Each structure stands twice: as structure tokens, then as C-alpha cells.
Amino acid sequence: MSESTTTFEPRIVAFFCNWCTYTAADLAGVSRMKYAPNIRVVRLMCSGRLDPQFVMAAFAKGADGVLIGGCHPGDCHYVEGNYKALRRVTLLKRMLADLGIEEDRFRLEWISASEGDKVKHVVNEMVAKVRALGPLDMPGKHTDWDKEMEELEAHVNNSQKEIPAHVH
Amino acid sequence: MSNRIGVYVCHCGTNIASMVDVKAVAEYAATLPGVALARDYKYMCSDPGQTLIQQDIKEHKLDRIIVSACSPLLHEHTFRNATKQGGINEYFFQMVNIREHDAWVHTDRAKATEKAKDLIRAAVHRVPFHKPLEKKSVPIKSDVLIVGAGIAGIHAALTLANAGKKVYLVEREPTIGGHMAKFDKTFPTLDCAACILTPKMTTVKTHPNITMWTYSDVVKVDGFVGNYKVTVRRNPRYIIEDLCVGCSECVAACVFKEPKFPDEFNLGLGKRKPVYLPFPQATPLVAVIDPETCIQLKTGKCKKTCVEACGDRKAIDFNQKAEMKEIEVGTIILSTGFKVFDAKRIPYYGYGAYSGVYTSLEIERLVNASGPTGGELVLRNGQKPKSVAIVHCVGSRDENTNKYCSRVCCMYSLKLAHLVKERTGADVYNFYIDMRTPGKGFEEFYSKVSGEGVHMIRGKVADVFLENPADKNGRLIVQAEDTLLNIMRKVPVDMVVLGVGLEAQGDANDVRRQFNISCSTEGWFLERHPKLAPVNTFTDGIFLAGCCQGPKDIPDTVAQAGAAAAEALALIDAGSIELEPNTAFVVEQECSGCKTCIPMCPYTAISRNEEKKIAVINEALCKGCGTCVAACPSGAIKQNLFEDDEIFEEINGVLAHV
Numbered sequence: 001m002s003e004s005t006t007t008f009e010p011r012i013v014a015f016f017c018n019w020c021t022y023t024a025a026d027l028a029g030v031s032r033m034k035y036a037p038n039i040r041v042v043r044l045m046c047s048g049r050l051d052p053q054f055v056m057a058a059f060a061k062g063a064d065g066v067l068i069g070g071c072h073p074g075d076c077h078y079v080e081g082n083y084k085a086l087r088r089v090t091l092l093k094r095m096l097a098d099l100g101i102e103e104d105r106f107r108l109e110w111i112s113a114s115e116g117d118k119v120k121h122v123v124n125e126m127v128a129k130v131r132a133l134g135p136l137d138m139p140g141k142h143t144d145w146d147k148e149m150e151e152l153e154a155h156v157n158n159s160q161k162e163i164p165a166h167v168h
Numbered sequence: 169m170s171n172r173i174g175v176y177v178c179h180c181g182t183n184i185a186s187m188v189d190v191k192a193v194a195e196y197a198a199t200l201p202g203v204a205l206a207r208d209y210k211y212m213c214s215d216p217g218q219t220l221i222q223q224d225i226k227e228h229k230l231d232r233i234i235v236s237a238c239s240p241l242l243h244e245h246t247f248r249n250a251t252k253q254g255g256i257n258e259y260f261f262q263m264v265n266i267r268e269h270d271a272w273v274h275t276d277r278a279k280a281t282e283k284a285k286d287l288i289r290a291a292v293h294r295v296p297f298h299k300p301l302e303k304k305s306v307p308i309k310s311d312v313l314i315v316g317a318g319i320a321g322i323h324a325a326l327t328l329a330n331a332g333k334k335v336y337l338v339e340r341e342p343t344i345g346g347h348m349a350k351f352d353k354t355f356p357t358l359d360c361a362a363c364i365l366t367p368k369m370t371t372v373k374t375h376p377n378i379t380m381w382t383y384s385d386v387v388k389v390d391g392f393v394g395n396y397k398v399t400v401r402r403n404p405r406y407i408i409e410d411l412c413v414g415c416s417e418c419v420a421a422c423v424f425k426e427p428k429f430p431d432e433f434n435l436g437l438g439k440r441k442p443v444y445l446p447f448p449q450a451t452p453l454v455a456v457i458d459p460e461t462c463i464q465l466k467t468g469k470c471k472k473t474c475v476e477a478c479g480d481r482k483a484i485d486f487n488q489k490a491e492m493k494e495i496e497v498g499t500i501i502l503s504t505g506f507k508v509f510d511a512k513r514i515p516y517y518g519y520g521a522y523s524g525v526y527t528s529l530e531i532e533r534l535v536n537a538s539g540p541t542g543g544e545l546v547l548r549n550g551q552k553p554k555s556v557a558i559v560h561c562v563g564s565r566d567e568n569t570n571k572y573c574s575r576v577c578c579m580y581s582l583k584l585a586h587l588v589k590e591r592t593g594a595d596v597y598n599f600y601i602d603m604r605t606p607g608k609g610f611e612e613f614y615s616k617v618s619g620e621g622v623h624m625i626r627g628k629v630a631d632v633f634l635e636n637p638a639d640k641n642g643r644l645i646v647q648a649e650d651t652l653l654n655i656m657r658k659v660p661v662d663m664v665v666l667g668v669g670l671e672a673q674g675d676a677n678d679v680r681r682q683f684n685i686s687c688s689t690e691g692w693f694l695e696r697h698p699k700l701a702p703v704n705t706f707t708d709g710i711f712l713a714g715c716c717q718g719p720k721d722i723p724d725t726v727a728q729a730g731a732a733a734a735e736a737l738a739l740i741d742a743g744s745i746e747l748e749p750n751t752a753f754v755v756e757q758e759c760s761g762c763k764t765c766i767p768m769c770p771y772t773a774i775s776r777n778e779e780k781k782i783a784v785i786n787e788a789l790c791k792g793c794g795t796c797v798a799a800c801p802s803g804a805i806k807q808n809l810f811e812d813d814e815i816f817e818e819i820n821g822v823l824a825h826v
């Protein structure tokens with residue numbers, strides 16, 4: 001824990017659609033653009049395949065940020081999957097805010113197959129922002145919360161024992 | 169039962185190995201649960217690399233294969249095939265991209281290696297959930313649609329038609345021929361463009377396998393590879409094509425005694441009447457009436473002398489309406505061409521402001537025997553120019569306009585220099601940044617033109633201004649820094665020719681959307697792979713030919729058109745194509761019949777079985793986007809290759825970092 005705070009490297013899980021953003025990331029590679037190595041891409045056929053649970057799972061398993069990449073509006077290979085993604089992302093953002101997950105940790109970007117430089121720019125910017133926010137560490141939080149709950153439970157149990165019978 | 173996974177880490181020569189410690193990655197992979205074997209190898213895609221996988225499957229009883237190498241868009245197919253050859257289902261394979269997404273984009277070897285490990289771990293988590301799948305096969309209709317009938321479309325159409333395929337060739341202008349029909353001579357051989365093009369145009373017209381629709385637009389495209397349904401609108405030309413013989417008598421008889429309106433084919437340098445033939449070799453040789461200028465079509469109050477002249481042929485029909493044609497084709501070739509750079513965007517070159525400034529395409533028309541001056545190169549005042557400056561790279565290789573090189577301008581500028589010199593004997597000055605002549609016979613042509621006394625000045629023109637500011641039609645001064653002599657040059661000339669670059673068509677973005685393909689940032693249609701699939705697009709069954717894919721000269725255009733035709737033929741003659749089995753399906757027991765998924769599907773592939781009260785997916789219509797899968801509240805819809813379990817495990821794996 002102490003090490004991870006001193007040399008914090010954000011872990012960002014990205015979900016890229018096959019036709020636009022994944023291809024753009026390939027183009028960034030072919031063009032030898034350089035960007036931060038903190039991103040791990042999961043390929044989906046369409047951003048419309050993005051189940052909000054994927055995002056929740058990524059955060060729950062320790063991602064410090066989640067990036068979604070899809071085709072520009074009107075350009076979806078599957079006509080309108082990206083609009084479906086946008087709807088889900090909009091709702092999800094509210095939910096994440098309620099969970100205390102900062103806005104900059106979750107981002108949706110439209111990146112077309114020719115926009116290799118946008119992949120670079122978006123990844124670098126997001127990594128910098130998440131780095132500034134520090135680790136999210138949901139798994140750690142879960143452990144802490146569990147511990148708190150256990151302590152509270154123990155406390156409640158103990159105090160019940162101590163309470164004199166006539167109080168009841 | 170636990171799996172026996174084989175993990176292969178490719179060096180890709182030094183492409184991956186120089187930034188990722190492939191040995192360490194393979195050693196790490198070997199420690200992961202389920203991994204029976206992990207190797208690193210110089211070139212996994214090579215024959216020995218693929219054989220290695222096949223042998224290992226047999227010898228080590230592997231049941232899942234992971235190759236971490238380049239992008240799956242490049243070699244997933246290769247390795248699936250190797251997996252299949254090894255004797256297990258090809259979908260037990262997973263590819264990990266550690267080249268484009270890792271080695272090539274990072275500079276810290278330790279971190280890049282760490283990333284490769286994470287990505288491989290994700291795949292190791294994922295593959296146990298892979299299921300054996302079969303490819304589905306769809307039949308290919310043998311008819312082909314070609315959009316755009318310049319030299320690219322014409323060549324592709326003839327190639328396919330000669331192979332016995334039925335071709336629909338759609339062109340929005342009243343004549344086929346495209347830009348090439350406007351040129352006078354072609355570089356470097358100086359053969360006359362019309363002499364080599366018009367016979368091909370005539371063959372298109374008469375070919376029994378080609379249906380040629382000019383003055384027409386594609387308005388709707390539905391379907392997928394093998395089965396496209398396309399709607400073409402045939403715009404009214406107010407002339408019945410089958411009845412018109414191209415005699416031009418209507419043109420002569422028009423109530424407008426003199427041509428009055430700018431002639432599109434001659435870029436406004438000449439005039440035409442409301443009824444006209446675009447040029448003498450127009451194909452089809454059928455007149456067209458412009459509704460914007462025709463008195464009858466505008467007011468309904470004309471003497472209609474044209475109808476009189478047409479007489480018994482009765483080819484003129486003022487009531488003609490746009491006609492919609494629906495066709496079914498298996499493959500589509502896009503050859504929609506380019507537009508020339510608008511020289512007005514560089515105001516200091518004075519195009520549109522000074523009468524002595526022309527674009528190169530205008531000069532093509534002026535030196536052309538069928539052009540507005542009958543091939544005589546004269547200024548707007550009728551005088552022959554005594555000195556001519558040709559400015560290269562107008563709208564090319566310029567941060568302010570287009571960064572790319574348009575590839576043809578140096579050569580056509582040299583050609584125009586030769587033609588101007590030959591026709592007028594004028595002093596010709598070519599202002600160039602670099603002379604780019606990489607082609608068969610190109611450098612020789614450059615030497616030849618240099619030897620003809622054309623002045624070559626190496627310098628980008630900074631300004632074109634009037635010698636006498638009061639006389640807008642007078643002589644011009646071309647100013648440039650001669651970078652070989654290191655002096656400022658101010659050359660007085662009568663005529664300035666701007667060597668305009670090539671740009672994507674103004675509506676390239678609309679066309680791209682219509683056909684569901686991609687464009688580069690400049691608007692050129694994007695090929696599937698710049699080297700290995702240069703005429704394919706990301707949409708199966710749609711191919712590219714000519715300048716719509718990027719600037720190129722006529723020989724390259726024709727070669728590409730032939731390639732596109734061959735790719736289409738390969739699909740047609742195979743009779744069917746295998747598609748990815750990444751379609752969605754409903755797990756009946758889990759479907760509550762809530763209908764959430766039905767409006768999600770853009771292909772109306774989902775319906776409700778009223779008897780069972782559950783959703784049903786028509787596999788033939790499903791294209792595998794997975795939108796319904798993400799929307800299903802009960803998790804009853806699954807997508808092959810992208811099942812929830814597979815993706816959740818990939819997420820777990822990528823983050824299961826110690």
C-alpha cells in the first residue's frame with residue numbers, strides 16, 4: 001500500500017469498439033505514436049455491447065479508471081450502437097457519482113479509425129487526471145468496509161451483552 | 169476439467185522484442201493457472217511459427233491457444249487457421265495485441281513488459297470460457313454495383329463484364345469519363361486522353377453485361393456482403409435516353425440563339441445552352457436539359473423550338489420525373505474520384521481576382537481540341553501568352569491547406585509545361601518545392617522537358633501580384649525565393665497556372681456513411697490495410713478503386729480498379745462467404761419475454777415468439793454488435809465470442825495483478 005502511493009501507476013481498463021477506436025489504437029501503433037502504458041484494452045465489436053456491469057466490474061476489481069471508445073455519432077458500424085452506449089454511460093455516470101467515484105475516472109470518447117492521435121491524446125490526458133486523483137482501490141475499500149461492518153457488528157453484539165436486563 | 173492452454177509470445181523480429189521482454193513474458197505466462205506451455209518465438213506468423221502451434225496442440229494435448237503478437241485485425245485469421253489445422257476448434261484461439269497496442273506505443277521497457285503480462289493474463293482467464301463455434305456461410309449474388317464512372321469505374325466495369333458478370337455502373341454526371349475525359353494529353357507518354365479513354369467509354373455503353381446509369385445517384389444501401397439492396401435515383405434529364413440519337417438539332421434550335429450559361433464540363437471557360445451535350449464524345453451521347461436555365465422548365469412558357477427540331481423522334485419530355493431503381497447486388501466497388509483543390513483558398517495566388525491566373529484543370533481544357541477555344545491556348549483577352557508560370561504544390565504539402573503530396577501535380581505540371589511550350593512557344597517557368605517523379609518513365613520525362621528550355625525554379629511561390637495594380641487583366645509578377653541560388657526572384661508573366669492538388673469529394677463523408685465504410689481525416693476512403701488489403705474496406709464486399717482512396721495517377725488508378733474487380737470476382741466465384749459467428753442468441757429458459765431487446769436491434773433481427781412468450785433472434789439478420797446482449801435485464805441473450813463470462817474474465821484477468 002505504501003509503495004503504491006509513492007509510485008502510483010493508474011490502471012485504466014478501456015473498452016474499444018472493433019471498427020473505430022480499436023482500429024484507431026492500431027493506427028496509433030502503426031504510426032509509432034507514444035502514449036502512457038497504463039491502459040489495457042478490451043475489444044468489443046461495438047460500444048453498444050458495453051454492459052454497465054463491465055464498468056462496475058472493472059472498478060470493483062481494482063481499475064483506477066475506465067475508458068470507453070466508440071465510433072462518432074452517425075458513424076457506428078452497426079448504425080446506432082454508440083447511441084445506446086451514450087445512454088448507458090449517461091446513467092452510469094450518475095450512479096458512479098453516488099458511489100463517490102470521481103468524474104474523471106470514467107470517460108466516453110468518440111474516436112474514428114483515422115484518429116490515432118486522438119487515442120494518444122485521450123489516453124495521456126486521462127492517465128494524467130487519474131494519476132492526480134490517486135488510487136481508487138475499490139477492492140481495498142471493500143475490505144475496509146467489511147472490516148468496519150465486522151467491528152460494528154462486534155460492537156453491537158458486545159454492547160447488547162452489557163446492557164442491563166431492565167432497560168429492555 | 170482444467171484446460172491445457174498454450175501461450176505464444178511473438179518477437180515480431182525486433183518489433184515487439186525491442187520494447188517487451190518476451191522471454192520474461194513467456195516465463196510469466198507459464199506460471200499462470202491452466203497454462204500447459206508457454207513459448208516465445210521470432211515470427212509466429214511464419215510457416216514454422218504456425219507449424220509450432222499445430223505440433224504443440226498434438227504433442228502437448230493443448231485445448232486453448234493464445235498468441236500475443238500483432239493486432240487481431242491483422243493475423244487473428246492466420247492463427248485461428250493454425251489452431252484449426254492443429255485439430256481443435258478455431259474459436260478456442262485468442263489473440264493478444266502486444267505490438268500495435270504495446271511495443272509500438274510505449275517507451276518504457278519495464279512498463280511495456282508489465283502491460284504484455286497483464287494482457288496475456290486476461291486472455292488466459294478468458295479462453296477457458298471459449299466455446300466451439302462454426303462459421304456461417306452466406307451466398308454471394310453475382311451482380312456488381314460500381315459507383316462512379318471515371319477511368320477507375322470504367323475499367324472495373326469492363327473487367328467484370330468481360331468475366332461475364334452483370335454490372336450496374338452509376339454516374340452522377342450526365343456523361344461517364346470523369347476527370348480523364350477532360351484531359352488533353354497524359355503523362356509521361358503524351359498519348360491523347362480521349363484516344364485511349366473514349367473507346368473504353370463506347371464499349372461500356374454497348375457491353376451487354378453493363379447497365380449504365382448516368383445522371384443518377386445512389387440514395388439507399390441496405391444489406392450486407394453478398395446481398396446488398398441498393399436504390400438508385402435516375403434524375404430527370406428531360407430527354408428520353410433511348411430515343412435521343414445525339415444529333416444536337418435541339419441544341420441548335422434552342423430559343424437561346426447563343427450559348428449563355430457557364431459550361432460545367434469546361435469549368436465555366438466556355439458557354440452552353442440550357443439544352444446541351446457535355447462534350448462531343450459524351451457517353452451516352454444524349455442531350456440533357458438543365459432545369460435551372462430552361463425557360464420551359466422554369467416558366468412553362470417557351471416556344472419549345474427544341475421539340476419541333478426533334479420532330480418525330482419525340483425524345484424530349486418536359487414531364488420526366490426522377491425514377492427510382494432497386495437493384496440487388498453481391499458486391500460494390502466505389503470509384504467516386506476526387507475534386508481539385510479550390511485555388512481561391514490561397515488568396516495571395518490571385519485566382520478569381522486576376523484574369524491571368526488559371527488552374528491546371530482549366531489549362532487542360534484550353535489546350536484540348538474539344539475545349540472552349542478549340543485547343544488554342546489563349547488568355548481571356550484572346551492573346552497568346554508570351555510567358556507562363558506554372559506553380560507546383562497548390563493545396564498540397566502545405567500546413568495551411570493539405571499536408572499530403574497529391575502525387576500527380578509535378579508530372580502534370582511538367583506535361584503542361586511541355587504542351588504550353590509546344591503550342592505557344594512561350595517562356596515557361598516551373599516553380600517547384602521538390603520535383604517528384606517516381607514512376608515508370610517519369611524521371612526521363614522530366615529530363616526531356618528540362619531539355620526543351622522550360623525554366624525550373626526551385627522555390628515555393630510566395631506571392632502573385634499585378635505588374636500594374638490598376639490593370640487587373642495585365643501582366644503578373646510571380647515572386648519566389650529561388651532556394652538553389654538563394655535569391656529572391658520576381659518573374660513577370662502573362663499567365664499563371666496553379667498546379668492544384670487533389671482533394672476528397674465534398675460529399676465523401678455522406679457516401680462513406682451510406683456505404684458504412686471509413687474515411688481518413690482528409691476524407692479519403694480508408695482501405696482495410698494500407699499494404700495487404702489496399703482495395704478492401706472494413707465492410708465486407710465493398711471495394712475501392714481510384715482517387716476516392718487517395719491521390720493517384722491514371723496507371724495506378726487502372727491497376728487498382730483491376731484489383732478491385734478481381735477481389736469482387738474472387739468473392740462472386742467462390743459463391744459464398746464465411747462470416748464471423750459472433751451473432752447473438754437467446755437462452756430460452758432465461759428469457760422473461762420483457763421485449764427490452766426488440767427495439768435495441770438496428771436490423772430488426774429480434775422478434776417475439778408469442779406462443780412461448782420469449783424473444784427470438786434471426787441469426788441471418790444479426791450482425792453481431794451485441795447491443796441487445798448488453799440491454800437484456802435477465803442476461804438471457806448471449807453473444808458468441810463475446811459472452812459475458814468471457815468479458816468479465818478478461819476484466820478480472822487484466823486486473824488480477826499482484
